[in-house]
Amino acid sequence: MFTSKRKKVKKLADSEPQKSKYKKTMKRIFFNKKAILGAILLIIIALAAIFAPYVTVHDPIQQNVRNRLQPPSSEHWLGTDNFGRDIFSRIVYGGRISLRIGFISVGIAVLFGCSMGVLAGFYGGWVDNIIMRIVDIMLALPGFLLALAIISALGPGINNLMIAVGISYIPVFARLMRSAVLAVIEKDYVTAARALGGDDRQLIFKHIIPNSLSPIIVQATLAMAGSILSAAGLSFLGLGAQPPTPEWGFMIASARQFIRLSHYAVTFSGLAIVITVLSLNLVGDGLRDALDPKTLEHQ
């Protein structure tokens, strides 16, 4: 009986402040106009992409040359491209590809970057030295040019595009995670966990990673915007998606030679990129304001 009471007290002491902190954070996110606006836009884009067959009437791939380069009409909301394909359908289906590229390339960057950062920050010494020198070398080229160099070797294609863009974002996460680990590792609860006999893996997964999560989430959102931009640029250069895939950057590239006849494919595909990138940037910035450790500490 005595022990159970103690357990209860301990539980209360543990969960109470955490829950309210979590609630407070959620409240801050919810009251951040930028984050909300961005999230709403993003949800619309994601839903349109997921339910593309239900949102669109026309096939995004099937050509109808007689119907080419039409201006917007009630039949084709955003007009048709140089093969007579419905631009609206192609943009909606293109959202699937762009969002997938964003998710997977950032996934690659987070996975490898954060692992490198944790190892460097946690073990220090020569491990840290080697990893950070590799990161320095990756930072010797601007991200887009690094991705360009990698894809020039791997060859064009969406998979290679995601790998190249993903690698170009690794340094960002490696540096961020390393500094997050260095900030956490000094804290008393880590020392306490270590004193209680926690092994390295437990320390990393139970204490260090959960406590470094919020800057990673913010950065991942912003990196997704950046990687969608980079991927569109590389596809525009013909190094990413191949025809007839409806990818926004590639759509702009293939409609480019017809701008004197009809600019709608270029204009609307570009606007799709702008709105997607903008909404991700809004969410990222809003989350940063809401999760900023500097403002959190004052609570």
Add this chain to the structure above:
Amino acid sequence: MGKYTVKRFLALIPVLIGVSIFVFFLIHITPGDPAMLMLGEQAPPEQLETMREQMGLNDPLPVQYINWVSRAVRLDFGRSLRSRKPVITEIVERLPNSGVLAVSAITLSVIIGIPIGVLSAAKPNSFFDNLFTIITFTAVGMPVFWQGLMLIIIFSVMLGWLPSSGMMPDIRYFILPTVALSTVTIANITRITRSTMLDVLKEDYVRTARSKGVNENRVIYQHALRNALIPVVTIIGLQFGALMAGAVLTETIFAWPGVGRMVVDAIRTKDFPLVQGTIMVFAIIYALVNLIVDLLYGLLDPRLQTKYK
């Protein structure tokens, strides 16, 4: 300061060695036989064998790397497969064209970005400030290549005011590429100027100046701006990297005869020596620009000078 300069300069060496290893291995990551990539798939086997021998592909990799890098330090990256001219000649021929574009874009960004940033910070949350916050936020999300094309659609197709592509000794040919290339940089410089100005305006010396009754304009332009400019200089170095990336796309859009368009063409035609050489040169230029910016930072900020004496 001298010691710091030497130290920073020496720190470049391991990074550039790392980049050279990366660039060297690019051709070996490529699926397939490099000799076949160079000669085409129909090449007869004897010719492939001679090519392999010529390229040193039969040597062990470390030997190949040492050979490649010992020529690369003398800026000899081999010959372009297409034009048969030395790679370095191809790069040097086009570098001034890219340089002109980059310098005019940076100049335009500083001329426009800093004043807007200062004016926004002088009256935070005013109509003017909010308007420019929205504009810069949108500008950062615009793909460079799309923006270039929209400029062409508006100013050369619809209005017919400016030429859509090419490079001629006529200022009209420079306007659209410069604007397209500088938009993101303008937006970033505006944002940084605004936020550093806001920080500086909270400093004690600004409050002191105000309480002495110094004119508000004088406080902003003489006391605060000078101190706010120091971090802005560092950002210009970082922006240079974004500018190099933007140049690849901008030069492709506007058929600008620069290094950026050349590297895209080289990738498309699998002209590997040209790709390797250009990427190496990009890395060297980027490293040097950042070094210069770092040193400039030290010169501008007397506090740092005493630190590194």
